[in-house]
Each structure stands twice: as C-alpha cells, then as structure tokens.
Amino acid sequence: MTILDKIIADKYIEVKLRKSVLPISQLEKSVLFERETISLANRLKNSNSGIIAEHKRRSPSKSIINTSLNVFDVAKGYEDAGVCGMSVLTDGKYFGGSLDDLLAARANCNLPLLRKEFIVDEYQLLEAKSYGADVILLIAAVLSQKEIKHFSEFAKKLGLEVLLEVHNEEELQKSIMPSLDMLGVNNRNLKTFEVSLDNSKNLAAKIPNDFVKVSESGISSVEAIKELQPYGYKGYLIGENFMKTDDAGKSAKEFIELLNK
Numbered sequence: 001m002t003i004l005d006k007i008i009a010d011k012y013i014e015v016k017l018r019k020s021v022l023p024i025s026q027l028e029k030s031v032l033f034e035r036e037t038i039s040l041a042n043r044l045k046n047s048n049s050g051i052i053a054e055h056k057r058r059s060p061s062k063s064i065i066n067t068s069l070n071v072f073d074v075a076k077g078y079e080d081a082g083v084c085g086m087s088v089l090t091d092g093k094y095f096g097g098s099l100d101d102l103l104a105a106r107a108n109c110n111l112p113l114l115r116k117e118f119i120v121d122e123y124q125l126l127e128a129k130s131y132g133a134d135v136i137l138l139i140a141a142v143l144s145q146k147e148i149k150h151f152s153e154f155a156k157k158l159g160l161e162v163l164l165e166v167h168n169e170e171e172l173q174k175s176i177m178p179s180l181d182m183l184g185v186n187n188r189n190l191k192t193f194e195v196s197l198d199n200s201k202n203l204a205a206k207i208p209n210d211f212v213k214v215s216e217s218g219i220s221s222v223e224a225i226k227e228l229q230p231y232g233y234k235g236y237l238i239g240e241n242f243m244k245t246d247d248a249g250k251s252a253k254e255f256i257e258l259l260n261k
C-alpha cells in the first residue's frame with residue numbers, strides 16, 4: 001500500500017464522520033456559501049508571473065516544513081507579494097492543515113483560494129464553498145473518469161473552478177473534459193515522491209490549449225519558471241520554497257520581483 005492509498009483510505013473515513021458531525025443543511029447556512037467566487041484561471045491568463053503560493057506546514061515526503069507561521073500573516077503576505085492565488089492545504093493528518101486554515105486565509109485576503117485536498121466525495125466540495133474556496137483540486141491518480149466528471153460538474157454548479165492534477169499521459173488522456181478549467185502537471189510523483197520538472201515539459205504539448213496549464217511542485221528558483229514558460233505554462237504552484245522561510249510572504253515577494261526583472 002502506497003502512502004497515497006493510505007491517505008485516500010483515511011479520507012473516506014474522515015469524510016463519513018465529517019458528514020455526521022456537520023450535515024449538508026448546516027454547511028449551506030454559511031454566509032460564504034452564497035459568496036461570488038473569484039476566478040483563478042482568469043488571473044493566471046492575465047499575469048506574467050502566474051504564482052500560486054501554498055500554505056503547507058508539513059508533508060509526507062518532507063515531514064515538517066514549518067509549523068511556526070501564522071496562516072493569517074501568510075495569506076496577507078502572499079497577497080501583498082502579488083501572487084495570483086493561494087493554495088491552502090486542508091488535510092490534517094498528513095499535511096497539518098485544516099478547513100479553519102482556509103477560513104482564516106479567506107478572512108485575511110481577497111486572493112482566489114484553492115482548497116488543496118484529496119477529494120473523494122461531493123460533500124468536500126460543499127465544504128470548500130462554505131469555507132471560502134474559489135477553486136478545488138481533483139487528483140487524476142486517485143479518481144476514475146466518472147468521478148472526475150461528476151465532481152467537476154458539481155463544483156462548477158457551485159461556482160467553483162476546477163484544477164485537475166495529472167502526473168502522466170494516461171491520467172491526462174482519461175481526464176480531458178470541458179468541465180475542467182486548469183490542468184496541473186505535478187512534478188512530484190505522489191506514489192514515489194520523486195520530483196522532476198521534465199514531467200511538466202514532457203506533458204505540456206499534450207494538454208489542449210483551452211485549459212490554463214499549471215506546473216506544480218518542486219519549483220525552487222526563478223530559473224525553473226523561465227525554463228517552463230516556453231512550454232505554455234501560465235501557473236506555477238509553489239509551497240515549500242516559500243514556507244520553509246520564516247516569512248513566506250516576503251519570500252514570495254522577493255521571488256516575484258526577481259521573476260519580473
């Protein structure tokens with residue numbers, strides 16, 4: 001059993017409990033449920049930096065990254081840095097995040113927010129909306145084509161954008177459908193944790209141009225972005241590189257300044 005299998009098995013149990021603690025009828029009472037969402041895809045299309053900065057305390061591959069930052073400050077800092085959007089990890093067990101982190105980020109910035117989660121049930125999409133997300137992530141490695149279709153169409157009905165993550169061509173081919181907004185290529189193999197930017201380079205040409213292309217993970221320099229830009233990427237998802245410093249916002253700001261030079 002890979003860690004990914006374990007995360008998904010745990011997630012089913014967690015979601016079942018969550019549903020019993022907070023039924024859908026309650027979730028829908030959140031004032032955020034009626035909120036007009038902000039488009040990340042549009043921001044990426046019109047930006048020349050394209051940074052999506054992530055809040056990530058820990059990960060199964062790196063263990064602890066940083067547990068002393070405050071998500072309020074990180075959200076504000078990322079916004080001041082001029083990023084296009086923020087990704088908030090909400091998985092607790094493996095990434096040290098929570099839905100409260102998403103809510104805190106929502107309260108402190110006006111950025112499009114991505115709920116970074118292992119989605120296995122439409123209930124989690126209702127949660128995403130109720131806690132202030134604008135975008136949800138779907139991971140092709142753990143979903144069938146039918147599930148991708150169902151979850152993405154459900155998300156769109158809620159006004160949420162969809163970032164579909166793939167790691168190889170097979171995942172890409174099964175996933176291409178009109179209900180997706182952005183296609184992300186993960187440079188990290190979620191099964192082995194190996195990271196290679198070649199992954200983004202090799203898959204780029206196979207992604208139809210009507211999707212905004214995002215390169216995810218393992219990006220730690222401006223040079224990496226310059227290398228990926230010619231392949232048509234408009235978005236770059238960066239976590240650890242900012243989160244490992246003692247001021248994630250400042251680190252993002254310096255990075256973007258360097259990129260725009």
Ligand SMILES: O=P(O)(O)OC[C@@H](O)[C@@H](O)c1c[nH]c2ccccc12
Pocket residue numbers: 054056116117139165186216217218219237238239240241
């Ligand atoms: O910290 P990094 O290497 O910059 O990576 C960020 C992000 O891409 C990564 O956290 C991620 C990409 N896809 C995921 C799916 C689940 C959890 C986490 C992820």
